[in-house]
Amino acid sequence: MYYIKIILCLCLSVLNVSSMALRGGPLTRYEPCALGALHFDKISDRFWQGVVNLHLYSEYANQVEFNVYFDKQVKIYGASQNSTFKVKDNYHNYTFKPKDGVPSRYVFFVKIESFETEVPTVRTFSINNQTLCDDIIKASQKVESLNVTDDNRFYKHVCGRRALDHAELTSVRTESKAGDWPWHVAVYHKDENLTLSWYECGGNIISRTAIVTAAHCVRRSGETLDPERIIIVAGISNHKDMNEIGRQMYIAEKVIVHPSYNDVDATADLAVIKISKLKFTEFVQPICIWGPVYDKSNLFGNQATVVGFGSTEDNKLSDILRSTYTMVQNDSTCINYSPKLYRSLLNEFTFCAGFGPTSGINPRNGDSGGGLVVSTVQTDHLITWFLRGVLSRCGVSPGHKECDPKFYVVYTDVGPHYGWLYHHSGLQFRSNIM
Template structure:
């Protein structure tokens, strides 16, 4: 061997050449980061959909769900890849269930500065609900507060009141004898129909006044059987609102009319019909399904304040009444179109003086009021049960308040069944406050 200049003992041809020295051991490979499972969320849980843990890859795929009363904030499916989870993991937040009322419109937001969005049935903690009364059929005398979802409860429950006793804008009138009738002229007027079991037709027999979306006030004698001294079967009756024409299925009514069977009829316990001269002649009629308030379907106002009643019920003040009853007092003269009439109120003394002696026994002081004239403006058969409503301006808006329910009028001595030249007696609504309030839910 030859000793090289660098002192190494190499062959001469290797002197000065660089030698590559290979390690005798294999270096360790870098491990793929592992996906550690997170803690289960509060008020919820996750399940592992799939996972893989090899030297080549590592992933975990989770599906999150929440307990009842809680809603997921974030995506329900989460993927971890090589040890990296999303920055924001799903969480279960408490919710408030929003039970919507037909009288209110709802808009939701998470921030008062954000553009509102439609509300969901379940809204999460912190959601703000902006509410407003659904116009033109509902209103509130005060500003409605925002609703805040806090600890599973809403901070407030706004209430909107149904507009009552209001009339829609005037439309083209149908001129009748001394009166005009329009769709919506008396939007609280209800047609009471008897379901004839023989002809299978609905026959209009009486009227009524809508006081809530299911309750109608009418006259007890419309449903009373004088032979059995009982109210007839509710299955025999049906009611309709929003109608102008008497016929049950008149095609021109269809865009506006709403109809229902009757589920309950209640009359005062002491009502005995003709036996007691139609004393306590009032009936609660419950529709089987609720009516929807529309432009031409509006409940009449009720107010039991005696002072306010006395202001409205002064001699000469006119109340609005309507019906499809006889127009001449003769059988067969029923009106095919709703007739509207404004009748002047007469106090008890005037009423007795203007009523034939034979009929004065029907004018009972403690539960009747009178209205009408002697010149042919009167209600007749078929108009019974209809309301007599008087107008008053309340907060700048004209509203009609129900004061009477058409009960009786004196007959004539000939073949006619109705004396159109007489006053009509009405059951006084204010006298039956407790009876009405037991069933009336505005």
């Protein structure tokens, strides 16, 4: 396994951001049909770890049997819970049956025998004869299916879902493709003469007409920028590629800063940028907003994903979108590390994240305004992505302007601001957890 060093960027004061730099090999996950029940993590070329999340199915408390039919020939090496498995169809079709009850998490290892592919593509997957993934289900997961408009008065759309080509196979700690994170946008600023522009921050699509970002990303010298000085670029993995196929560009029509925000603390570091109607495509999709909720304790210790543009681990500027994992920490972890800094920044409206000052996986120079996103399995067995935090603040050592990698990053929690975000985004106030 590679040892990684992750560099994210945020600043305590309002500064131009550089962005995300990564070390180590990419982490690749394959989720057939974008299911929450089954996924495969790549270990090496043609060797993967398979995981079945049986805790999602409490109805199978006494006995469970599941079947995986692979598109290409594979070999199974080891399985948890002292289970048995049967193989048919020349090493394509496997049936697994755990012994001694139903485990919450079942693990097995797969080696791909065919040299035609490096991914253990699943043709069908079923649990206790209930089919959760097959060609019919895959065919139904087109971008068009996310549009659920039922009349001409209101435009409705499923949030937090990606086109299947991007939802099944995801890699982090590497360069992203357009459509991998279709809700992430680049926020540009123009100068006062509207002649020059530059990349400033990240942002998140939450409706056809609204982008949520950090409030400090739309301000300069203590004042909120006029809308015509802000440009939103969506549907891209390279924000400087003017010809990228999914690219959409909009000039802001209105900028709404949270009324509780100030330039000193991070209590409500949120802003909504209103634009003309986005066209939802394979490359541009909205993310769900987590909430309404004030309790953040269930986040502590959980893994989340962050995305951003910027410089590489070699400190060379990069225009390519990158993503990586981070870990949400208990407030006390961050306060104990630096009481002077985090006591003033952490409250019921914020939380901190990172892998710790000695782990070698630490926040540093990254993208303000970008989202901390979490995935949740819904009642239809598929994964939905939720925006839970917006990158806001980090620790800066005395005499420096850039984030210190020894510190944790502070995020604005969108859960307590759910109603405000919905009100200013043209969305209907309701819980969006399916």
